[in-house]
Amino acid sequence: MIINPIYINGIGSISIQKPLSEDGIFNPVSYDTPRVSCIEPNYRDFFTPAVSRRISKIIKRSIITAKHAISESGIEMPDAIITGTGLGCIEDTEKFLDSMIRNEEKFLKPSFFIQSTHNSISSQIAINLDCKSYNNTYIHRGVSFENALVDAALLFKQKKIDSALVTGSDQMTPNYFTLLKRIGYWADTVNDTLQFVRNTKTKGSFSGEGSISFMLSSQQNKNSYALIKAMDLFYKPTVPIEQKIEQFIQAQGLNIEDIDIYLTGMSGDAQNDKVYTDIGKNLFLSEKTAFYKNICGEFYTSAAYGLNVAASSLKKGIFPAHCLQDGKERKNTTHILFHNHFKNKDHSLILLNKCSN
Amino acid sequence: MEKLIIELKTEIIKVLNLEDITIEDIGNDDPLFGDGLGLDSIDALELIVLMEKDYGIKLKDANQGRDIFKSILTMAEYISKNRTI
Numbered sequence: 001m002i003i004n005p006i007y008i009n010g011i012g013s014i015s016i017q018k019p020l021s022e023d024g025i026f027n028p029v030s031y032d033t034p035r036v037s038c039i040e041p042n043y044r045d046f047f048t049p050a051v052s053r054r055i056s057k058i059i060k061r062s063i064i065t066a067k068h069a070i071s072e073s074g075i076e077m078p079d080a081i082i083t084g085t086g087l088g089c090i091e092d093t094e095k096f097l098d099s100m101i102r103n104e105e106k107f108l109k110p111s112f113f114i115q116s117t118h119n120s121i122s123s124q125i126a127i128n129l130d131c132k133s134y135n136n137t138y139i140h141r142g143v144s145f146e147n148a149l150v151d152a153a154l155l156f157k158q159k160k161i162d163s164a165l166v167t168g169s170d171q172m173t174p175n176y177f178t179l180l181k182r183i184g185y186w187a188d189t190v191n192d193t194l195q196f197v198r199n200t201k202t203k204g205s206f207s208g209e210g211s212i213s214f215m216l217s218s219q220q221n222k223n224s225y226a227l228i229k230a231m232d233l234f235y236k237p238t239v240p241i242e243q244k245i246e247q248f249i250q251a252q253g254l255n256i257e258d259i260d261i262y263l264t265g266m267s268g269d270a271q272n273d274k275v276y277t278d279i280g281k282n283l284f285l286s287e288k289t290a291f292y293k294n295i296c297g298e299f300y301t302s303a304a305y306g307l308n309v310a311a312s313s314l315k316k317g318i319f320p321a322h323c324l325q326d327g328k329e330r331k332n333t334t335h336i337l338f339h340n341h342f343k344n345k346d347h348s349l350i351l352l353n354k355c356s357n
Numbered sequence: 358m359e360k361l362i363i364e365l366k367t368e369i370i371k372v373l374n375l376e377d378i379t380i381e382d383i384g385n386d387d388p389l390f391g392d393g394l395g396l397d398s399i400d401a402l403e404l405i406v407l408m409e410k411d412y413g414i415k416l417k418d419a420n421q422g423r424d425i426f427k428s429i430l431t432m433a434e435y436i437s438k439n440r441t442i
Contacts, residue, residue, distance in 0.1 A: 050395060053374040107410040110402040111374070 002251075003153040006228040007355065008311045009075070010215030012068030014038055014061045015296050015305055016208045020068050025312050026320055028295040030194035034186045034206045035177050036297050056092045056115045058171045059124045061211035066125045066165055072223065073215035079161035080134035081126050084148035084168045086141050086300020088118030091173050121169055134161070142342025144168070145301040146233055149350075152216055153231060162218045168304025169211040177207055185298075187268065194322055197268045197294040205267035208297015212304035214311075220355055225311035226336075230351040241275070241347060242282045248349050249337065256283050260333040261319055263310050265340035266291040267298050275344050280325075285337075289325040303340045303348065310336045314354045361433045368411065369429075372403050385430040393428075401426060408432075413441030 016036045017024020029039075038061065043052055046064050055063070062083070070078065087093075096112035114120070119137040126135050134155070138147040145168035152164040180186060187204035190196055196206060220227070230252050237244055249256055262285040264276040280286040296305035313319045314333060321329040338350040366380040373396065387393040390401075404426055408414045414436065416422060425435045 049376050049378075053376050054399075103410065107406045109372075109406065110399050114399070 001150070001153070001230070001232045002157075003228070003231060004156045004218060006153060006156055007217050007220045008214050008225040008228065008307075009217045009221055009223060010069035010072030010213075011225060011308055011311060012065030012072070012213040013210065013305065013308050014041065014065055015210035015212065017295060020064070022312050022316070024295060025309050026316070026318070028194060028322065030192050031206075032191050032193070034188070034190045034204075035172065035174075036193065036206060036208050037172070038209050054111070055124060056089050056120075058089050058091065058169055058211065059115065059121055061171075062121045062167055062169045062213065063125055063128045065211045065213035066129070066167060069213040069215040070129070070165060073163070073217065074221060074223070075163050075215060075217065077129065077131055078133070078163045078165040078215065080136075080152060080155055080164040081122050081129075081131060082134075082136050082138070082148045082151050082164060082166050083119075083122035083125070084138045084140075084144035084146070084166075084301050084304070085118055085121055086139065086144050086170050087176065088139065089115050089120050089171075090176060091171055092116045094173055094175055121167070125165070125167070140346075142300050143233065143303075143340075143346040143348060145304045145307075146231075146340065146348040146350075149228075149231065149307075150233055153228075156216075156218055164216045165213060166216055167211060167213040168301030170209055170299045170301045172207045172209045172299060180207070193297070194294055197266050197273075197291045198325065198327070200268040201270040201273060203269060203271070205269045205272070205293065205298040207299060208293075208302065208305075209299050210296060210302070210305055212301075212308050214304075214307065224315075224355045226314040227353040227355055228350060229353045230349075232349045234347050236345050237347065242279055244347070245279065245283060245337070245339070245349065248351070252351055254335065254351075256285065259285065259288060259335050259337045260330065261290050261310075261313075261324075261336045262288045263290045263292065263306060263323075263336055263338045265293060265303065265306065267293045272341075272344075275341055276339065279339070287326060290319065290323045291325070292323055294323065303338075306338060306340065307350065307352075310338050310350075310352050314352060317354075358433055358437060361437060362429055365429055365433055365436070368407060369404070372407055373400050383429060386428050389426050389428060389432075404432075408436065411442075412436050412439075414439050
């Protein structure tokens with residue numbers, strides 16, 4: 001897919017790492033449990049009690065990260081607000097449905113209902129910012145964030161917008177964690193999340209959650225993180241993925257050797273990771289293979305955290321050792337190929353370049 | 358009546374997610390809407406659900422709510438006279 005250059009000019013992140021900080025990427029915390037929850041900021045610093053009681057946790061997180069990204073970018077108001085979420089406001093959805101079942105479909109709670117729709121996140125960000133422009137939400141399980149990003153890219157290409165706030169947001173409830181555990185989504189034991197992806201190749205991963213917002217712009221500024229040079233999504237590719245990747249890279253006037261980092265959605269799950277390791281071997285990218293789910297965990301929109309890792313590393317000029325397969329830090333990286341797949345059916349490729357600040 | 362008032366205050370704090378507010382902060386005569394607790398129309402819906410679910414009272418006329426939901430005391434008085442459960 002041919003896109004216009006898109007600059008990442010602001011990022012806000014709340015995840016299982018330190019909130020609103022790049023510390024989570026360069027000095028991450030490790031955990032010893034398969035279910036890890038977000039490190040929350042002090043919400044009282046951001047919301048009055050009257051506002052706070054009306055919005056659920058995932059919406060609070062998303063509003064805070066959105067405002068942080070906008071503030072970093074120096075842009076006052078985005079031309080579009082686009083959100084990707086696999087589960088939406090699942091915590092309130094569960095409360096609403098639980099109450100509906102317990103009370104035999106009577107006494108439905110209006111607050112839980114209002115907060116239980118998937119597009120509450122994008123709309124509440126808009127209401128909080130008083131932004132009346134384009135607003136959309138994408139719900140496509142493991143490729144929700146990537147679809148939100150594609151929407152923004154198409155709007156940039158059509159010159160309908162000059163800036164977009166794109167957010168990936170998901171939360172993990174105890175109930176949903178248990179349901180996914182039954183179908184083998186999670187590892188039985190996790191001793192060190194930071195080393196989990198590199199060292200573990202069994203069934204299942206560990207769960208995380210997070211809200212990560214990006215302020216995208218058609219214009220570079222002095223604080224730009226990185227340039228999104230190209231992106232592509234494909235479903236059940238009919239040709240080998242290696243071929244797709246080569247074509248994708250060559251279309252940008254590059255060769256495979258020009259790629260400094262092959263950032264993947266490896267999670268420690270053997271079946272998931274084999275797709276990436278095979279590609280790494282076949283395209284001679286093994287030594288450049290990296291991952292990010294060891295610091296954010298697995299959730300439907302974890303690709304947003306991966307984009308955060310790629311962009312922040314390009315800006316800082318250092319790709320952290322704990323995210324590389326060989327455990328050796330890289331400096332002066334210029335091109336990052338970011339590849340994710342969901343069940344080896346949906347694939348996304350994003351080429352990021354270092355900005356020439 | 359005092360037991361019902363405490364029960365109502367506890368339930369309202371829980372149902373309306375009134376962070377930072379304790380039962381001691383809510384006076385029996387304090388207005389629930391406007392200047393008092395600052396509740397709004399969505400809260401009114403929650404209170405209607407609470408009345409029906411916990412006390413078996415179904416409000417037939419929405420205008421009744423204006424008088425019933427003036428304060429904790431007016432709510433408690435109405436409930437004690439009309440409760441079915």
